Amino acid sequence: MPGERRGQVGWESDNPYYEGKKHREPTVCVRCGLLYRDGHWQWAEEVVPEAARAICPACRREIDRYPGGYVLLKGAYCTKHWQEILNLIKNQEEEARRTRPLHRILWIEPRDAGMEIATTTAHLARRLGKAIQSAHKGELSIHQAAGEPLVRLVWRRD
Ligand SMILES: [Zn+2]
The missing domain is CATH 3.30.70 (Alpha-Beta Plaits)
Known part of the structure; x- marks a missing residue:
């Protein structure tokens, strides 16, 4: 992206609300249960026990009232x-x-x-x-x- 700060390989946006942020797949939001898969957060139809854990951008905004x-x-x-x-x-x-x-x-x-x-x-x-x-x-x-x-x-x- 033009104008966006670049980092080393594996660098991820440090804006926690940035919805294009990449997560390991699958990752589950520990707060609302959404599942990050195929590059985006989605409703999970099943529990994925091996999923990594994180907090999705919408939940972060709810927590921070941002x-x-x-x-x-x-x-x-x-x-x-x-x-x-x-x-x-x-x-x-x-x-x-x-x-x-x-x-x-x-x-x-x-x-x-x-x-x-x-x-x-x-x-x-x-x-x-x-x-x-x-x-x-x-x-x-x-x-x-x-x-x-x-x-x-x-x-x-x-
Ligand atoms: Zn969430």
Whole structure:
């Protein structure tokens, strides 16, 4: 990767959240049970006793409360329709996790007179923001600094 620090042979990214990080195969996440195999973390259908042990990037973010994306929901509409919006958020997360188990919601908390959703990945934050806009209209803005993996979305409907 251009601009990325290089190391000796066998060097691995020291960013514990970096999802392209290579692990021995198979490796099991001791916290959530995901299995690292064929180059990515996946739902394990069976126990693999010989698997190496590690903590997957999503669990690390949960432990550290270190999001990869944020969605801030603002406006009176959000308060009035909160249960519907929350159901949509939960359904979207569940659907995303089925195929990409590292995509998780870290928290949903009141913030700045709105609700803040923090996610493990920028991808899930974008997915949630777009799903909310497509179901509930309103205005969605996406903020991401060049070269920064972190994404912030703000959705508003008054
Ligand atoms: Zn895990």
